[in-house]
Amino acid sequence: MNKVSRTSLKKILLVEDNYKDAELTLSALAANNLANEVISVHDGVEALDYLHCEGRFAGRTDGDPLVVFLDLKMPKLDGLEVLRRMKSDEKLRVIPVVMLTSSREENDLVTCYRLGVNAYVVKPVDFQQFVLAVKQAGMFWAAVNEPVP
């Protein structure tokens, strides 16, 4: 199987609690014509459920996502915790995680990188900028990067 086919089959997991943000992100992703399907969950618990194929997603068989776009501030389990758990899980740590958050706080950056985040993208207010950022990120992970086999 070649790269394109491999990647295009994989899904992108978007973990975002704010539906408005979710909508904007989805719209941006759609604007980039990424072939990948985007799964949207609204909090950390759901994210982990999906990754672990539990809860709502019990019995999921479509494999790990290509990349996880993760927001920091979320109710119940926040982004940091999801990141921590993902990166400490043998199976899940190989999945690339991109923080997609409005926080540029140094602490957050440091902590995420310490935990092994693969990328950290700050959501700009400017939507065009945001679209561009998403596009670039999406393009990179979906098209440029070699995914884990």
Added chain:
Amino acid sequence: METLNSSEAPPNPALMDRGGRESQWTTERKTGLAFAVAMAILLTNGFFLYQSANRQVETSARVEHAREVMGVLDQITFHLSDAENARRGFILTSSSRYLAHFKTATNRVAMDFAQLKRLTANHQEQQNNVEALKPQIDRRFLVLKNSIQWQQEHGPDPEKQAAFMDIGQSVMEPIRQTTIAMVEIERRLLESRRTEALKGIQRTTEMTLIGTGLSIGILSWAFLLLVRENVRRRAAEEAIRGSNDELEQRVASAVARAEQAHEFRDKVMESAVFGFGALDLKGNFTMVNQHFADIMGYRIEEMIGLSYVQLVSPQNLAVLSKYFFRVINNRSPVLNREVEVIRRDGGSASVVFSWSPMTLKSEVIGVVGTAMDVTAHKQAEAEIRRLNRELEKRVAERTAQLQGVNKELEAFSYSVSHDLRAPLRHVDGFVDMLRQHSAALLDDKGRRYLDIISDSAKQMGTLIDDLLDFSRVGRSDLKRIPVDMNRLVKEALHELEPDLRAREIKWTIGTLPAAHADRAMLKLVWTNLLSNAVKYTRPRARTEIEIGSRTVEDNRQEFFVRDNGVGFDMRYADKLFGVFQRLHRADEFEGTGIGLANVRRIVTRHGGSVRAEAVLNEGATFSFSLPVVEQEPV
């Protein structure tokens, strides 16, 4: 000055003769001798005078005697004459009266003769004469008597009487001769006596004169000696008095000085707020000043003779003695040791003392000590430590408090940035989506409105970011390290690279001294100032930006960025550094007006200050000053 042999007396000026040598014949001796001699002379004179007087008396007596003898002889002659006259009378008158006279005369002669005999008893020759005279007188009287008798018996008989007279005359002659002889002898004796006496007198006179003369001479000489001596003595006395006076003065002034020095030293000793003391080699106090006595609670008199041993507890004694012996044996001082001492009243005090050896001619003769009562000190120290601990506790509490507050603020600004940005994002995002979605439905006005909405959202986003930055700048800890300013400027310029690409800028960058500051924050300062300079010189065809520094006061360095941009009106200069304050409109020059506020905040936190000068349309100079650094830059 010659060194004195202790067995010799020092030279006595009073004994010096003209030659200056000490004379055996002291004036006293001389005068003594003189007086002795004079005395002797006088005595001798006196003796001789006495003798002479005696002889005078003798001579007088002799003269008297001679006179007497002669007188008697005269008497005899007279009385013989009387007798003769009486005879004659009788013969003439045959009066019995004349017989009485004759008897009287005969008796008288006999008496005279007895006297004469007596008088001449001591002269042999005269005695002989007297012996000779007797019969002669007897014969005379015999004649006379015979005459008388004849008369009595025969009556007047001139012839017989004439014959008797002739016999009488011839008998008279030997009497006369004898008498004369006796007189002669007496005269002779007298003469010789007289001559003798005269001679004696002469001699005596001579001797007296000589003696007196000599005496006078000697006495005069002695007098002169004495006078001279006196003069010399007085001179010497004067000299001595003079030098005595001088000496006394010097002594007095030396004593005064010594006393002053002593007083001064005493004053120094007593004025010091140190305790002073001196100990002998046995460790007993020989001297203390009031302060030390006070420290120990004794009176000064009580401390003299006290041993240091008595002033400390037995536990401290060993160490103290070790120190003491180190001082007197090794001659090395013991400095600033703290010890607990026992006061007179039994109480204890903490004392810091130093001991040093006291030497005289390289011999250790004692120990000098200084002491300071640090009891209060120690108490204060303990109190300070206690207060410090309390303070630290309070500081820790306060820090925790502040940290808590900081954390709250962080959380606050965190959520602010997050939560405030989200709706903005949404506004902008959905406006865009609306623009896309309903493009057909929108006319120009509609599109314009959407643009405005979108821009406003973006602007708010920037404001929020800036506010967040500003707040962070105020909250975060300053990590001050030495900073290489030139390097920092270079880095800041590097960050501005995108803005510089299209520009023609002449950069003049001086050699900047190192600063002691938070590197990240200082970089922010430079970035802000430089980006401002770049921004506000955009209208210029040829931009000139100068970066430099100068030392303002001893402990401040001023850095500046000078540009030839649009400048600003100095009337509003003080507003420049306010938060969100701008002197130009947003459509003239972009920016929220937070940059300079940030600069001021950062510089102020470093203990520095900012200022700005400008001429409208000519350019501006923004400066900030920092305290000076002394370490190696990073």
